[in-house]
Amino acid sequence: xxxxxxxxxxxxxxxxxxxxxxxxxxxxxxxxxxxxxxxxxxxxxxxxxxxxxxxxx
Numbered sequence: 118x119x120x121x122x123x124x125x126x127x128x129x130x131x132x133x134x135x136x137x138x139x140x141x142x143x144x145x146x147x148x149x150x151x152x153x154x155x156x157x158x159x160x161x162x163x164x165x166x167x168x169x170x171x172x173x174x
Contacts, residue, residue: 118151121168 122129134141134148144150147160151168158171 118163118168121165121172125169125172127172 119129132140134144144160147157149163150160151158151163153171158168
């Protein structure tokens with residue numbers, strides 16, 4: 118994720134579910150989860166090509 122975001126010059130924010138109980142409750146079975154503009158993009162595995170395409174829109 119960092120590599121793709123870096124290539125595209127985009128900000129990446131990593132959150133700890135220990136610090137975000139609400140997110141922990143929502144995504145407990147889908148860690149790690151990737152959100153783009155608050156919408157779930159992927160869970161468990163991140164496909165760099167799909168992430169790059171989604172961020173390039």
